[in-house]
Amino acid sequence: xxxxxxxxxxxxxxxxxxxxxxxxxxxxxxxxxxxxxxxxxxxxxxxxxxxxxxxxxxxxxxxxxxxxxxxxxxxxxxxxxxxxxxxxxxxxxxxxxxxxxxxxxxxxxxxxxxxxxxxxxxxxxxxxxxxxxxxxxxxxxxxxxxxxxxxxxxxxxxxxxxxxxxxxxxxxxxxxxxxxxxxxxxxxxxxxxxxxxxxxxxxxxxxxxxxxxxxxxxxxxxxxxxxxxxxxxxxx
Amino acid sequence: xxxxxxxxxxxxxxxxxxxxxxxxxxxxxxxxxxxxxxxxxxxxxxxxxxxxxxxxxxxxxxxxxxxxxxxxxxxxxxxxxxxxxxxxxxxxxxxxxxxxxxxxxxxxxxxxxxxxxxxxxxxxxxxxxxxxxxxxxxxxxxxxxxxxxxxxxxxxxxxxxxxxxxxxxxxxxxxxxxxxxxxxxxxxxxxxxxxxxxxxxxxxxxxxxxxxxxxxxxxxxxxxxxxxxxxxxxxxxxxxxxxxxxxxxxxxxxxxxxxxxxxxxxxxxxxxxxxxxxxxxxxxxxxxxxxxxxxxxxxxxxxxxxxxxxxxxxxxxxxxxxxxxxxxxxxxxxxxxxxxxxxxxxxxxxxxxxxxxxxxxxxxxxx
Numbered sequence: 001x002x003x004x005x006x007x008x009x010x011x012x013x014x015x016x017x018x019x020x021x022x023x024x025x026x027x028x029x030x031x032x033x034x035x036x037x038x039x040x041x042x043x044x045x046x047x048x049x050x051x052x053x054x055x056x057x058x059x060x061x062x063x064x065x066x067x068x069x070x071x072x073x074x075x076x077x078x079x080x081x082x083x084x085x086x087x088x089x090x091x092x093x094x095x096x097x098x099x100x101x102x103x104x105x106x107x108x109x110x111x112x113x114x115x116x117x118x119x120x121x122x123x124x125x126x127x128x129x130x131x132x133x134x135x136x137x138x139x140x141x142x143x144x145x146x147x148x149x150x151x152x153x154x155x156x157x158x159x160x161x162x163x164x165x166x167x168x169x170x171x172x173x174x175x176x177x178x179x180x181x182x183x184x185x186x187x188x189x190x191x192x193x194x195x196x197x198x199x200x201x202x203x204x205x206x207x208x209x210x211x212x213x214x215x216x217x218x219x220x221x222x223x224x225x226x227x228x229x230x231x232x233x234x235x236x
Numbered sequence: 237x238x239x240x241x242x243x244x245x246x247x248x249x250x251x252x253x254x255x256x257x258x259x260x261x262x263x264x265x266x267x268x269x270x271x272x273x274x275x276x277x278x279x280x281x282x283x284x285x286x287x288x289x290x291x292x293x294x295x296x297x298x299x300x301x302x303x304x305x306x307x308x309x310x311x312x313x314x315x316x317x318x319x320x321x322x323x324x325x326x327x328x329x330x331x332x333x334x335x336x337x338x339x340x341x342x343x344x345x346x347x348x349x350x351x352x353x354x355x356x357x358x359x360x361x362x363x364x365x366x367x368x369x370x371x372x373x374x375x376x377x378x379x380x381x382x383x384x385x386x387x388x389x390x391x392x393x394x395x396x397x398x399x400x401x402x403x404x405x406x407x408x409x410x411x412x413x414x415x416x417x418x419x420x421x422x423x424x425x426x427x428x429x430x431x432x433x434x435x436x437x438x439x440x441x442x443x444x445x446x447x448x449x450x451x452x453x454x455x456x457x458x459x460x461x462x463x464x465x466x467x468x469x470x471x472x473x474x475x476x477x478x479x480x481x482x483x484x485x486x487x488x489x490x491x492x493x494x495x496x497x498x499x500x501x502x503x504x505x506x507x508x509x510x511x512x513x514x515x516x517x518x519x520x521x522x523x524x525x526x527x528x529x530x531x532x533x534x535x536x537x538x539x540x541x542x543x544x545x546x547x548x549x550x551x552x553x554x555x556x557x558x559x560x561x562x563x564x565x566x567x568x569x570x571x572x573x574x575x576x577x578x579x580x581x582x583x584x585x586x587x588x589x590x591x592x593x594x595x596x597x598x599x600x601x602x603x
Contacts, residue, residue, distance in 0.1 A: 172451030191446025
């Protein structure tokens with residue numbers, strides 16, 4: 001028996017429902033083996049493919065490591081989780097759901113801060129005044145570092161947040177945040193505002209391929225079939 | 237590995253530097269607070285049972301300074317040497333590698349200390365078999381003096397000084413700063429006073445409304461201060477300052493020729509930076525007296541390090557026989573570091589400090 005192609009899809013919530021619906025539309029219905037609780041499955045009518053149900057961040061990590069050949073996950077997860085993502089992954093097609101922007105948000109009361117260059121000034125002046133560095137709460141440590149470095153901002157410290165990041169400024173856990181948002185209403189409700197040039201990336205769910213493992217003939221054939229049908233469905 | 241390098245150890249000892257071996261494991265915050273978030277991604281981190289984040293030392297300078305502060309008055313004179321492993325995440329290269337170097341603390345005869353330390357760096361390179369060292373020198377105090385002499389507004393001075401060392405970013409900033417086309421707006425103090433009061437009231441309301449007034453972040457007064465500062469920023473730096481700064485950053489020549497070069501520049505552009513050039517010239521003389529031929533050193537006006545504890549003179553040595561290799565020695569004056577170390581109150585204000593590190597892993601074969 002030859003090794004199967006591993007396709008990883010989200011294991012819960014809206015993302016899973018949307019993925020199942022999308023693949024069905026693409027003529028690749030996904031079936032969970034045994035009960036609906038199982039974390040393994042297959043693509044009906046397509047042999048040599050094993051479906052793994054994982055969390056979105058696990059999918060990104062496994063694609064980066066090459067343990068999963070193809071997967072559905074957010075662009076934000078890929079850019080956060082996979083070191084050197086540009087060479088290890090290939091973004092095949094956006095799937096039209098799971099939209100979210102990763103943004104820099106500061107307290108609305110910071111009426112002097114409208115753009116990243118303002119934040120640079122604030123960060124540089126913060127330590128002399130407060131005796132500590134400006135702090136940024138986020139789950140997106142790597143994305144934040146790259147974006148801030150791109151804007152020449154060095155004088156800050158990241159506070160890793162494990163949830164409810166938007167509450168960090170009000171509890172004093174951090175001065176500002178980097179987080180995902182769809183409509184911005186959660187940010188506004190927490191007295192935060194986005195910066196004019198502070199949208200780091202516009203994310204949605206993508207079909208992503210790993211460039212890491214070498215594929216066998218059967219795996220390559222199965223991959224080509226899935227990629228072609230997903231591209232077609234994404235375009236249509 | 238670290239047991240060899242005896243000739244280098246002897247050299248440091250003869251020059252009056254005492255070998256120290258500070259701890260490898262440190263509170264990670266100390267490095268992040270001092271060197272910034274950008275260093276953190278290169279740290280090897282571990283968490284202890286109480287959840288504190290620890291880091292393997294990424295260099296010796298900060299650990300040596302911590303040991304210095306723990307051992308007595310911050311301002312006392314002390315010469316330290318080190319040789320051992322440091323730890324940084326480096327894609328495609330081992331995370332553990334050897335560095336050697338010295339830190340000279342507390343010497344108030346700064347120019348002479350600069351010369352002594354650079355001379356020792358060159359002797360170290362020779363001891364390690366580097367036959368063709370190429371040395372690059374920079375001095376950010378000249379740039380700072382120029383900003384002052386050109387009457388650049390304080391918020392712009394801070395912006396520009398912060399980017400010194402990153403020439404592309406600096407060029408872009410200068411271009412932005414001149415975009416007011418020389419029509420430098422005079423900021424009216426009365427209008428600024430009103431703007432400040434209104435901004436402070438508005439920021440205060442919003443801070444209170446969102447429960448931020450008491451959490452220890454930015455205050456309404458601070459925010460209002462920056463609203464006013466933005467008015468100054470919007471006025472730019474003017475066409476003349478932009479032109480002179482760009483011309484300055486392009487200056488380059490040998491260190492021997494540099495004082496003359498700088499004086500001619502100051503005359504031509506009519507900027508009063510004489511005292512700073514004098515100190516630069518003193519250092520050139522001190523080097524000559526120490527037996528280092530300044531004609532062998534390349535001065536680059538735009539060379540600096542973007543770490544806020546570096547305060548002026550910097551140098552780096554490359555191996556001219558292997559021009560593609562990164563610097564094999566990096567050094568500079570960091571008079572602000574001791575005072576910036578969190579949790580200590582003994583060191584206030586600048587304390588003279590200069591040192592260098594040798595990247596032993598970039599120099600083939602231990603002698």
